[in-house]
Amino acid sequence: MICVTAFYPAAGEGRFDTVYYYDRHLPMVSRLLQPFGLQKIEVDEGVSGFAAGMPPNYRFICRLYFDRLEGFQAGIAAVGNQILGDVGNYTDIPVELQVSQTRTL
Amino acid sequence: MICVTAFYPAAGEGRFDTVYYYDRHLPMVSRLLQPFGLQKIEVDEGVSGFAAGMPPNYRFICRLYFDRLEGFQAGIAAVGNQILGDVGNYTDIPVELQVSQTRTL
Numbered sequence: 001m002i003c004v005t006a007f008y009p010a011a012g013e014g015r016f017d018t019v020y021y022y023d024r025h026l027p028m029v030s031r032l033l034q035p036f037g038l039q040k041i042e043v044d045e046g047v048s049g050f051a052a053g054m055p056p057n058y059r060f061i062c063r064l065y066f067d068r069l070e071g072f073q074a075g076i077a078a079v080g081n082q083i084l085g086d087v088g089n090y091t092d093i094p095v096e097l098q099v100s101q102t103r104t105l
Numbered sequence: 106m107i108c109v110t111a112f113y114p115a116a117g118e119g120r121f122d123t124v125y126y127y128d129r130h131l132p133m134v135s136r137l138l139q140p141f142g143l144q145k146i147e148v149d150e151g152v153s154g155f156a157a158g159m160p161p162n163y164r165f166i167c168r169l170y171f172d173r174l175e176g177f178q179a180g181i182a183a184v185g186n187q188i189l190g191d192v193g194n195y196t197d198i199p200v201e202l203q204v205s206q207t208r209t210l
Contacts, residue, residue, distance in 0.1 A: 003147075004155075030210065042108075042208070044110070044203075044205030045206045045208075047174070047205055047206055048204045049202060049203060052178070052204075056203045056204065056205065057112070057201055061110075061205065069152070073157070096162055098153070098155070099151075099152045099153045100152055100161065100163075100166065101149070101150045102147055102149050104145060
C-alpha cells in the first residue's frame with residue numbers, strides 16, 4: 001500500500017477552516033483521485049504529544065491510501081493542480097508532503 | 106479512533122535496525138498493548154517527498170490505533186517503560202511522538 005501524507009504543523013497557529021476542509025476539500029480530493037486508485041482517506045487531528053497536556057507537533061495529518069504508486073503519480077499528473085490550488089481556501093499553514101510504502105501489522 | 110504516532114526523521118541518517126524493529130520490537134509492542142485496546146499497527150517507510158526523487162521528511166512513521174484514549178493511557182502507564190526502553194535497541198534517531206484523534210473518510 002502507498003500512503004501519501006500531508007502534515008500541517010501546529011506551530012504558528014495558522015488559519016485552518018475545518019468546515020471547508022471536511023465538507024469541500026476532502027470530498028473533492030476523494031472524487032478526483034478515486035479513479036486513480038485512492039482507497040481511503042484518514043485524517044488525524046492532533047490531541048497532544050506523547051504525554052497528555054504536551055502540544056502535538058501536527059495540528060492535522062491527512063493520509064491518502066493508494067494501491068499502487070503509479071496510480072498516485074498518474075492522479076497527480078492529471079488533477080494535482082486542481083487539488084493543490086484549493087489548499088489556500090482552507091489554510092495558510094505550509095503543508096509538508098511525503099510518499100511512503102505502508103504495511104499493516 | 107485514537108492514533109498514537111511515532112515519527113523517525115530522515116535527517117541525520119541515524120542507525121535503524123529494521124530486522125529488530127519488525128521481528129522483535131513491534132511484535133512486543135503488539136503483545137503488550139493488545140490487552141489495552143490496540144487494534145492495528147501501521148508502519149510507513151518513507152519513499153520520497155511529494156515529487157519523486159525528493160527526500161521524505163520521515164524515514165519511518167509508526168501508527169498504533171486504539172479504540173479509546175483511556176486504553177492507550179492505561180497501557181502506557183502499565184508497559185510504557187518496557188516499550189520505550191527497547192527503542193535504543195533498534196535506533197538512535199530521536200523519535201517524535203503524537204496522539205491524535207483519527208477519522209476515516
